[in-house]
Amino acid sequence: VQLQASGGGLVQAGGSLRLSCAASGRTFSRYGMGWFRQAPGKERVLVAGMNSGGSTYYADSVKGRFTISRDNAKNTVYLQMNSLKSEDTAIYYCALSPSPWATMPSRAYTDWGQGTQVTVSS
Secondary structure, three states: OEEEEEOOEEEEOOOOEEEEEEEEOOOHHHOOEEEEEEOOOOOOEEEEEEOOOOOEEEOOOOOOOEEEEEEOOOOEEEEEEOOOOHHHOEEEEEEEOOOOOOOOOHHHOOEEOOOEEEEEEO
16 A cells, blocks of 8 residues: 655744645555654654545644544545644655554554655744
8 A cells, every 4th residue: 555645834823734645556445544744753643534435633732723534436535734833843744554444553553655854833
C-alpha cells in the first residue's frame, strides 16, 4: 500500500488547513484510517481516526476543531483542521489500519504516509 499525504504548511493561529491522504494498492474501504502527529521530542499520537464503517475518534486536544472524513471512491482520507493553535504544530502522518478499526496504537499500523509538516504561528 502506498499513502501520499499533502496539504501541510504554515498558518497563523486561528486559521485552517485541510490535509489529504491518497491510498493505492489495497481495498481502502475495508480498513480504518488514522491521522497521527508527532511534535519534536514527543511520541507519535493518534489525533483522529475513522473506522471502515464511518465511526470516528478524536483526541481530546482536537475535538470540535478537527474533522476526519473519507471518500472511498477516491481512496482518500481528509483531515480538516480549524481554529489551529501553536500546539498543533507537528508532522502529520496518515496511516492505514490493518483492521476495520482505527483506534489502535501506532505500532499496530503497518502502512504510513510520508508525513506533512504543519506549522502554526502564534
